[in-house]
Amino acid sequence: MEKDPEIGKVNDDNWGPYQLGPNPLAILKLSLGTAAAISTALLIPDAFALLPSAPNLGVWALRAFGLWAYAYVLWASGFLGILHLIRIFGSPLLLDKEGIRVERIGKKLLWDSIIAIQVSERKIFSRLFFIPAYQMTLHIAKADGKKSVKQIASFQYLPKEFYSLFYFISKLSVGAEPRSVDAFIFRESYLGELKKISEEGRLKRLALTAVISFGLCTFLGRKAMVNYAFNMGNKEFRAAHYDKAIVHYSSASALDFSFAPAWDRLARSEFRQGEIDLAEEHWREALKWKPDFVEAKLGLSNICIQKGKIEEADALVRSANRLAPLDEAAYINRAQIDALMGKSGSAITLLENFVRQREGRELAIANLARLYLREGELSKAARLLKTNPSLLMNPFTRPYCRMVAAELKLAEKNADAAAELLNPMRLGAANHAELLIDFGRLASLQKNYSLAKKYFDASEKLNPDSPFLALARADMELASGARNADFYIAKARSYKYQDATVLAPCAELLLRQGDSKEALELAKTSLSLYPQNEIAKNVLLAVEGKSK
C-alpha cells in the first residue's frame, strides 16, 4: 500500500471529505471465520444427538462431518448475505475537517468533542473467528457536559484500513499520532473521568460476556436435547414403535416449537396410530413453520382425502407436485385425488405407467388395484395383488394394502377371506372412514345389517359426502329389503365429481331395483367415461338380455 502524501496535512482546511465503508474481503473473512466457530459450536450438541442412530464410530464421524459442513455453508452464506445487505443499503463512515459521521441518521461527532480514543484487541473473538478483532471506543464530551461513547468494530475493515481510521481520528481530535493499533489516547485534563468510565465499561463488558455465555450454553444445551429427542424418535419410528416415537417427537416439538420436522414426524406417527385429528393438527403446525414442507403437505392431503375435503387435498398435492415433481408419494396422491375428482381413467393410466416403470412400489400397486376394483375389473385387480405378494409384507404400507385386498374379497362376495384380512385392523378402524365402510360392507355381506349400519354411521361422521359410503348403504338397503335405497343412490349420484366408478355402481343398483331404463342410461354414460368398466358392461348385457 502506498503511503498517502496528504496525510501530513490533516490540519489543512482542505482535508477530506473521505469515506470508509465495509471492505468485501474483510466481510468474507469474517463470515468464514464465524462460520467455522459457529458450526463447530453447533456440532457439539448435534454430535451428541447423533449417538442413538449411528451404528458405529466411523459412520458417526462422517455424519458429524456432514452436519458440520452443512452448518458451515449455511452460516457462511447467510451471514455473508446479511453483511452485504448492510453494506449495500448502509452508509459508510464519513470523515472531514470538522468531524466524523458514524451513523447515517446520527449527528456528526466534532473532533473537539472527542476526548479520548481507545482501541483494544478482543482476544477471544480474534482466536475464535481467526481474524484480528479490535474495538475502537470514542469517548465524547457533549456540550451539556455529559459523556457518551461510540464504538466502531474492526471486523468490517482490513487491518490497515482500521489502523488508518484510528490514526486520523486520533490526529484530528486529540492531535496525537498512534504508533500501535492497541492504544488509549486521551486529553490529559479528562484522565480522572476516563478512569471511571473505563472501569464502568469493563464491568459492563463482563456482564455482557456472562449473559452471552449463559445464552449460548442454554441455546446449545436446548438444541442438543431437541436433536437427541428427534433422533430417538426416528429410531423408534424406523422400528415402527409409533407410540414411543410420539413421546420423543412430542418432547422435541415442545422444546423447539419452530422445529417443523419434529411436528411432521409427530403427525406421521399419530397418523399411523390412527390418531387422525391430532395428526391433522400437527401437520398444520409443521406447515405453519415451513410452508414449503412437501412431506407435511402430502401427509395432510391423506387426511383431507379421508375426510372428504377433496379440494383442499387437491391444492396440497398440487403444491407438493410443484415443489417436488419427482416425489413418488406426491405422484401417488395425485392419482388418488384424480380418481376422487371424476378422473379415474386418467388416474389408472398414470398409475399403470408408474407401476410399469417402478416395480415393487406397494402403495402405487395397491392404489391401482383399488381403482381396477372400483371400475369392476376384478380379474385385473386380483392378478395385480397376486403377482405382488410383498404387498402385505411392507410394514409402512401394509394396512392400506390389506384394506385393498379385503375390498377385492368383498367384491368377490368372499366374506370369510375379507374378514380374515380386515379383522386385524379393527382396532385402528375407528378413525378411518374408508375402513369403516369396508367393515360395514363385510357385516352387510354376513347379513348383520344392524352392525353394518353402525359402521356406516361412524364412517358418515368422518366423511359425510363419500359417494362410496352412499353406494354401500344403498347396496345394504337392497340386500336387506329396506326401502331407502333410492335415497342413497340419489346421494351417490349427487356427488360433485361424477365418473364411471360412481355411475356404474349406481346403474347396477338401479337395475337391481328394476329401473332398467335409467340403469341403461347410466351404464352408457359410464362406458363413455371409461370404456373398460366391467360393471357398466354387465348392466348393459343384462338390460339387453332382458329386452330380448
Added chain:
Amino acid sequence: MRELLKALEPSNSGICPCAASSELKLRHFAQGLLLLTLRSLLLGLLLAYLLSVIDWFRTLGMSPLYLPFSGIGQYQPRLESAAAQPAFVKGFENFLFYFNCAFPGASRLGSGIGVIAAAFWTLHDAPKSCKVQRLSLGLLAGALIGFRLMLMISSSAFTVLGATVFAALAFAVYMALSSGKSEIPRLPLVEID
C-alpha cells in the same frame, strides 16, 4: 468472464460512453444480464452439488423415512394449466417444473443459496458500472432473489411470478436511481511505522 467484468467498469473514468450510443447501451444492458446469468448458473450448480455431497455425509447409512425420490420417468405427472392462463404464465410454470426437477432434496437449498449469493455478489460490483448496467443487474438480481425467496413460501406460478416481477422492478429502480460509485474518495491508508 474477465472481459465481461472489464466491460462492466466503463464509468470509472467519468461518464460512460454508452450515454451517447443506443447500440452501446443495449450492449451494456445485455452484458449485465449475461454476467449475472453466468454467475448464478455457476454458483447455483456449484452449491447444489456441494450441498448434495454434504447431505450424503449427513444421512450416511440412514434408511429413508419417506418414499424415495427417483429419476425423471415417463410416468412424470404434469400439472394441468388452465386454458385461460396466459402463455407467459404457462411458460413460467414449465420453468418452475424443470427447476424443481433439477434440484430435489438438499440441492434445492444449495441452488437457492448459490443463486442469491450470485445476485448479491453482482449487486456488490454494481456501483462500478454505468446506469444502464446497474439497471440490468438490478432487474435480474431482484428477479432471482424474489423468485427464490417466494419459492420458500408458495409454489403457485402466479404468486412466484408476481414476487419475481415485483422484486425485479424494485431492485432495478433502486439500482438505477442510486448514484453508483460514491464521489467521496476512500480514506487514505497509513502504515504503522
